[in-house]
Amino acid sequence: xxxxxxxxxxxxxxxxxxxxxxxxxxxxxxxxxxxxxxxxxxxxxxxxxxxxxxxxxxxxxxxxxxxxx
Numbered sequence: 001x002x003x004x005x006x007x008x009x010x011x012x013x014x015x016x017x018x019x020x021x022x023x024x025x026x027x028x029x030x031x032x033x034x035x036x037x038x039x040x041x042x043x044x045x046x047x048x049x050x051x052x053x054x055x056x057x058x059x060x061x062x063x064x065x066x067x068x069x
Contacts, residue, residue, distance in 0.1 A: 011037055013044070 011030030026041040035053040040046055051059070 013037075013039070015041060 011032055013028040013030045015026050015028050028039050028041045028044070030037045032050075034050075036051045036056045037048045038051060039048045
């Protein structure tokens with residue numbers, strides 16, 4: 001007996017703690033098994049960008065390096 005695709009629960013979206021009170025300029029992210037989804041918070045039903053786990057890790061490391069200067 002083979003196992004077919006299993007249902008995946010909806011992603012849990014979050015906003016950066018750096019977003020502040022201005023809700024007009026914010027992105028949301030959601031962790032998924034193979035990486036991260038990113039979307040515009042103003043259009044939650046719009047397009048999502050899927051980013052691999054490795055690319056996300058490089059992005060976060062780069063931002064941390066810039067922020068620590």
